[in-house]
Amino acid sequence: MKNLIFCLAIFFLFASCNDDKKEEAEEPEVSNIQKEWxxxxxxxxxxxxxxxxxxxxxxxxxxxxxxxxxxxxxxxxxxxxxxxxxxxxxxxxxxxxxxxxxxxxxxxxxxxxxxxxxxxxxxxxxxxxxxxxxxSSDEHEWFQESRKSRDNPYRDYYHWWPAEKGEPNYRYSLFDPKGEAWKYDSITNAYYLHYFSKKQPDLNWENxxxxxxxxxxxxxxxxxxxxxxxxxxxxxxxxxxxxxxxxxxxxxxxxxxxxxxxxxxxxxxxxxxxxxxxxxxxxxxxxxxxxxxxxxxxxxxxxxxxxxxxxxxxxxxxxxxxxxxxxxxxxxxxxxxxxxxxxxxxxxxxxxxxxxxxxxxxxxxxxxxxxxxxxxxxxxxxxxxxxxxxxxxxxxxxxxxxxxxxxxxQDIVAKNGYEKTINEGGDIDQYMAELKFLSRxxxxxxxxxxxxxxxxxxxxxxxxxxxxxxxxxxxxxxxxxxxxxxxxxxxxxKLRMENPVLVYGDYQLILPDNKNVYAYTRELDDQKMLILLNFSTENTSIELPEKFSKPELLINNYSEVQRKNSKLTLKPYQALIFNY
CATH class of the missing domain: 3.20.20.80 (Glycosidases)
Structure with missing residues (x-):
């Protein structure tokens, strides 16, 4: 796996997983829903x-x-x-x-x-x-105190590993060029933990x-x-x-x-x-x-x-x-x-x-x-x-x-990933191509x-x-x-704000096997909406099920809808929302 893709994958896993006030729309009744602002x-x-x-x-x-x-x-x-x-x-x-x-x-x-x-x-x-x-930052007062001595009152605000115990077991750092999350600090002959940059020591929540x-x-x-x-x-x-x-x-x-x-x-x-x-x-x-x-x-x-x-x-x-x-x-x-x-x-x-x-x-x-x-x-x-x-x-x-x-x-991830790729003899052209597309x-x-x-x-x-x-x-x-x-x-x-069905309504995928169109419904009490999204550069025709025979168009990101009976043809990246 290429360095950038691996770093991004790990990162997402780490991260995972006018003056007038707005008009208050009159909302339909929402039953059996725990509403929250x-x-x-x-x-x-x-x-x-x-x-x-x-x-x-x-x-x-x-x-x-x-x-x-x-x-x-x-x-x-x-x-x-x-x-x-x-x-x-x-x-x-x-x-x-x-x-x-x-x-x-x-x-x-x-x-x-x-x-x-x-x-x-x-x-x-x-x-x-x-x-x-x-x-925190390594320039935070807590860390500045923590690194002064092993008996400093702030020592246990961070994760330290005494060097006399040997090197700590490996932990991966997202932002370190070598991918190493333990940083040796000579002041107290110990390592501190940083899952991100060495300038971002991890706080010890066990304290x-x-x-x-x-x-x-x-x-x-x-x-x-x-x-x-x-x-x-x-x-x-x-x-x-x-x-x-x-x-x-x-x-x-x-x-x-x-x-x-x-x-x-x-x-x-x-x-x-x-x-x-x-x-x-x-x-x-x-x-x-x-x-x-x-x-x-x-x-x-x-x-x-x-x-x-x-x-x-x-x-x-x-x-x-x-x-x-x-x-x-x-x-x-x-x-x-x-x-x-x-x-x-x-x-x-x-x-x-x-x-x-x-x-x-x-x-x-x-x-x-x-x-x-x-x-x-x-x-x-x-x-x-x-x-x-x-x-x-x-x-x-x-x-x-x-x-x-x-x-x-400017991004530290981009710079350190570049250095890591060079240090490991990786394909720098491939790295730069991926970076151009995926960089933060x-x-x-x-x-x-x-x-x-x-x-x-x-x-x-x-x-x-x-x-x-x-x-x-x-x-x-x-x-x-x-x-x-x-x-x-x-x-x-505005449509979402005025229609609780788009907030609380049940979601149901339809046309699941269509390779170009993402189609689904949202239903809440008497409110029912059909959403059709063409995720492709192709004109894509779909056959609508019988229950959508007379939908009312609410939103269209084009100027027209191509429809004949139950067949609907979506233009490239067309988005349609209907009441039905």
Missing amino acids: WKEAVIYQIYPRSFKDTNGDGVGDLKGIIQKLDYIDSLGVNMVWLNPIYSSPNADNGYDISDYRAIMDEFGTMEEFDLMLSEMHKRDIKFVMDVVVNH PKVRQEVYDIMKFWAEKGVDGFRLDAFQFVSKDTTFPPLPEGYEKDVIKYYGMGPNLHKYLKELNQEVLSKYDVFAVSEGAGSNFEDAHSLVDADRNELQMAYHFKGMDVGNSLEGYKLSEFKEVYTKWDSAFAKEGWLSIFLANHDVPRMVSKFGIDSPEFRAASSKMLNTFILTMRGTPYVYYGDELGMTNIGFDSISQY DNGRTPMQWDNSDNAGFTTGTPWLPINENFEEINVQTQNNDPNSCLNYFREIV
């Missing part, structure tokens, strides 16, 4: 470095988000998740935190955070805070003082009014601290040996009791274990742990230059929906800060099909059961940037606001280059085009 949300994820820069330093900031809140509101979404904005030396773009109660200088001040949160709430937009507590520190941090932000928490890499906080040897073939089920540790559920119940139960907030953990049982154990209501599962099985689809088969895509999402039909709750997404652009991976980003496939993919996200997560720019159809040289990349930097390029210099993102030099297609793909251009991806996105969000 976080189930009915549409979450808009913002990578803050890349959204909007207001001071010309090339990095997005909180003032930029505040400046664009009316735009976010215009999308119809009602929740925003920001990637980390805490103080950080930025070894991993903010996922290495040096102060959990301070805002990174590049992003702004705590006063600006408070204003941003207040302005979101004025628009009935809730806010999700990213919590990174599997590890109750560490857990209380985390709960106090979350209370600090909950008291400020945040509405939810996304728990980064949380399924790895509990570890077998004897660190036994890994069995042969462990790579096939990394979570079994690295995650879902012996005390994870104890800690989650404690977190729920200490924090979540005391505030009107929800929590979602990055990853959902290695199977359905793991996922349910994290989020079923009677568990009193978390509220929402964020599994990565869908992101495992298509992680190769050969692309993917729709049959595999259907199977993943149908199985997960079925497993959570009665208990628990899922997240639905096709992109985030750790994967390439949605339209480049699952659609076609060429000019001919980009808009249609982008609209079709957003239709999928917004018509499935679960809480949709939409990544900034995907409402426009933003695409991969496709770097050619390793010098263009593809999903982190600056937001394309207009066709001015730097796409209106900054007056300075952007921290990552602007995609060259910004003159065609930008907010200003699409805002004025009634047929644009942006305005289609607004239409589909």
Whole structure:
């Protein structure tokens, strides 16, 4: 397996698994459903470095988000998740935190955070805070103290292995060029553990003082009014601290040996009791274990742990230059929906800060099909059961940037993977080809606001280059085009918000063997919808079953529907939604 594909596979396993307020639609009765506000949300994820820069330093900031809140509101979404904005030396773009109660200088001040949160709430937009507590930065005061001596009060805040016991048993690190998660530190002649970068030492959750520190941090932000928490890499906080040897073939089920540790559920119940139960907030953990049982154990209501599962099985689809088969895509999402039909709750997404652009991976980003496939993919996200997560720019159809040289990349995974490939004598051309398609930097390029210099993102030099297609793909251009991806996105969000069937309704796959069309129904009481999605560049004809003989068209990403009696012909990447 190539280094990049292996790294991504391991990563997903680690991760797995206007001013007016929005109109309140009159909702049909929903029977026998446990309704929750976080189930009915549409979450808009913002990578803050890349959204909007207001001071010309090339990095997005909180003032930029505040400046664009009316735009976010215009999308119809009602929740925003920001990637980390805490103080950080930025070894991993903010996922290495040096102060959990301070805002990174590049992003702004705590006063600006408070204003941003207040302005979101004025628009009935809730806010999700990213919590990174599997590890801290090595520049955090806790670690600086921990490494001073073996009897320091902070020593047990991290995992240390005395060198006199010999080298610790191997553990894999995602971000280390050699893949080694134990780092020798000469100050105390010991090794510390880092599942990610050597600048991200893992916190020792077996120490109750560490857990209380985390709960106090979350209370600090909950008291400020945040509405939810996304728990980064949380399924790895509990570890077998004897660190036994890994069995042969462990790579096939990394979570079994690295995650879902012996005390994870104890800690989650404690977190729920200490924090979540005391505030009107929800929590979602990055990853959902290695199977359905793991996922349910994290989020079923009677568990009193978390509220929402964020599994990565869908992101495992298509992680190769050969692309993917729709049959595999259907199977993943149908199985997960079925497993959570009665208990628990899922997240639905096709992109985030750790994967390439949605339209480049699952659609076609060429000019001919980009808009249609982008609209079709957003239709999928917004018509499935679960809480949709939409990544900034995907409402426009933003695409991969496709770097050619390793010098263009900023991502630590890309750089370390390149070094690892060279050290191991791997095929560097193959690595670069895979990186061009799958790199995380593809999903982190600056937001394309207009066709001015730097796409209106900054007056300075952007921290990552602007995609060259910004003159065609930008907010200003699409805002004025009634047929644009942006305005289609607004239409589909509005449909979801006004129809509980798209939130709570039963899902049923139809035409399961069709190689081009993903077709399914959503049913809730008297509400019934049919969704037809052509995942191909071909015109595809289908025969509709008798019960769909007189459907009422609600959504169409083309200007017409080709239909004759019960036969329907879908154009390339056509998306149709009907009442029936």
